[in-house]
Amino acid sequence: VADPQPHWLAVLGTPGPIAVDLGELGGHVLNGLGMGAIFAFIALGYTMVYGIIKLINFAHGEFFMVGAFTGYFVLRDLELERLDLPQPLPVLLPFLAALTAASRASGTLAVVTERLAYRPVRRAGRIAALLTAVGVSLLLQNLAIQAWGAAGRGYPDPRTWVSVDAIPDPADANYWVRRVTVTTVGATVTDQDRVIVEGQPVTAQDRQRLREGGHAEVYRRITLSKETMQGFVLLALALWAPVLWFLVKRTRLGKAMRAVSEDHDAARLMGIPIDRVVSATFFLGAFVAGVGGVAYCATYGQVEPLTGFLPGLKAFVAAVIGGIGSIPGAILGGLILGVTEGVVPYLLREAGWEDALAWKHAIAFAFLILILLLKPTGLLGKAVREKV
C-alpha cells in the first residue's frame, strides 16, 4: 500500500480554531453535551426496554461495546480505496458503513439475547430477570475478552493502514498493529518472541523487529478533534431522536409497544404479538446504542471489551434521572448528566477542591441520588399511585 492519502479531515476542511471563543466554561459545557449525547444514545435503549418489560437490561452496555467493535473492524478492514472513488467518499463511506454495521450488529445481538436468555425468565419475576441480565452482561464481556483480548485497541481512522515500512513519520505514536502476516523467521518464532500482536501500538523497537521478522500491516489510530466528534454526536442525536419519537408515537409498531407497556395481558388479548413487539423494542434500543458505541470510541480513540460498562451504568443513571420509560426523559437525562459531569467537577476545582476531577463519577452518582430524592420517579417519569 502506498503512502497514505492526505488525512481525511483535510478533505472536509481543517477546522481552524473555533472562531467564537467559548471560554473554558463553555468548552466544558460543550464537552459535557457531547458526552451527554452519547449517554442519551445508550439511555434510549435502556428506557425503551424498561418501558416495555420493566427490565433493567444490564447487558445493554455490552450491546454498545459489540457495536463499537463491529465499527472498529469495518473501519480497519474495509478496503474502499480499491474502488478509486472521488474524495471525500473514501473517508465518509467507511464511517457510514461502520455505523450501519455497528447498529445492525448490536441490534441483532440484542434480539438473539432476548430470545435465548430473557424470554424464558420473563415470567419468573423481576429479580431473576435482572440477574439474568447481569449474567448476560458478564458473559458477553468475557466472550469479548476471549475473542479480542482484554487490552484496549486504538480506534482506527478509516483507510489509513499501511505496511510497517511505509509509516511516514517514525515518531508518530498513533500507529497500531493491524495484522502480522508472514514471518520470514518462520517456525522458530515462539510466542514469547512475537511480542507484537494484533491491536497493539507500534513502538520504535517493534518497528525494527517487524521489519526484520517479516511483514506487518499497521493502521492509524483515529485523530479527530474531540470537538468534531462531539458535534457529530449531537447532530446524530438531533437526527435520531425525532425518528424514534415518530416510531413510538406515530406508527403501528409504536402503538403496539405502548400497548404492551401499558398492560401485557390486555395487549395480548387485543391480538398484539407480544414477543415480536418486545424483540423489535430490543432491536431498536440496541440499534441506537450501536451508533453510540462507534461515536464514543471514535471520540476517545480506544475500544476494549469493558468499554461498555461505565458508559452503560452512566446511561442507566441518565435514564433514571430523566424518568425511566420516557424517551424524551432519556435524552434530557443524558444531556443533563453529561453537562453535570463536565461542569460541576470543573467548578468545584475552581472553588478550591483540587481533586474534584478524580471524583467525577462519584459526583454523577451523588447527583443521581439528589435528583431521586427531589423527584422520586425522575424528571419526566410518571408517578405511580399505589392502589389499595
Added chain:
Amino acid sequence: MPAAGPCALAVQLGPDAFWWTSVLVLVGIYALLGLSLNLINGYARMFSLGHHGFWAMGAYAAAWWTLQHREALPDVGVFLASCAFAMAVAAAGGLLIGIPCLRLRGDYLAIATLGFGEIVRIAIQNSDRATLGGSLGLEVPRALMAVTRETRGEFRLLWVGIVVATVALVALLVRNYVRSPRGRAMLATAQDEVAAGLLGINPVRSKVAAFAIGSTLAGLAGALYAHYSGFITPLDFTFMEMVKIFLVVVLGGLGSISGCILAAFLLIYIEQALAVQGSEVVPVLVPRLPAEWTWVKDWWQVEYALILVLLMIFRPRGLLGPRELPEVVRDLARRLLRRRGRARA
C-alpha cells in the same frame, strides 16, 4: 487466642487442607454477606444494590482501627473493637443512605443504592495514601497472631473457626429477628405497606431497621474479610462483588437462611474449583479435569457467567426456592417414601 509460644500447637496443613480452609473462610464471608442482604432484599423486599458499599465501609473501618492501635498487636481486644467499629460505621452508612432513600421504590431504590456503593468505592480510591491507601490498597496488620510460614496453618484453622462461629451466630440472629414481633412487622410491611400501616405498624421504622441491620452485618463481614486477607484494595469491592452477593441470595431462595449458606458454598466452590484447574495438584474433593481440557481454565469466567444465566433460566426461584434446608429434606424424604408405598401397593 493461641499465644505463639513454644508450647503452641504447630499445625501443618497439607495442600488439600490449605485450599479447603481458604475456600471455607471465603464461603463464610459470602454467606454472611448473603444473610445480611437477604434481610434487606429477601425478607424486607427492598431492592438494594449497594451492599458492596457497606462491605467496603466495614473492611476499611476495621483496617483503620487496627492501624490506629498497631502497637498493641496482637491483641484480641483490638480485633473485637475493630469489628465493633466496622459495624458502627457500616450502620451509620446504612442509616445515611437508608433514611432518605426509603421513599424510593423498586428499581429507583436499586439504582440509588448502586450509586451509593459506587460512591463509596470511588471515595476509597481517591482517599489519602497514608490513611486509607487510595487505589493502591491498604495493608491490614495482623490483629490476632503473626502469620509466618510456620503459623500459616494455625492461622487458617483459627479463621475457619471464627467464620463458622460468626455465620452460625448471625444465622441464628436473623432467624430470631424474623420471628420476633419487629421481624413480623417487617414481613408485613414487605407484603403490603399500606395494609401494614393500617394495622398500626410503622412501615418506615421497620424498613429502616431492616436496612440498618443488613448494613451492620455487611460491615461485620467486611471487618472479617479485612482481617483475614490482610490486604484490601478498592478493587475487592466492585459491582461484580455485589452481583455475587446478590446471586448468593437469589440462588439460596429469597428469604431462606440455610439456602443462603448452601448457595454461598456452591458459588465459591465452583469458582475456586474452576480457577484451580490446570495447576499441578488439584485438591481433594475437586474433580480433576483431563489435562487436554485447558479451555476449562482459559474460559472459566465465560463458564461462570453461563452457569449464572442457565441457573436463572432453569431455577429462577433459587436452588431450593424460598424454603429452609430441613423442610426440603423432609419433603424429599416424604416423596420418596410415598413412591415406595405406591410401588408396594
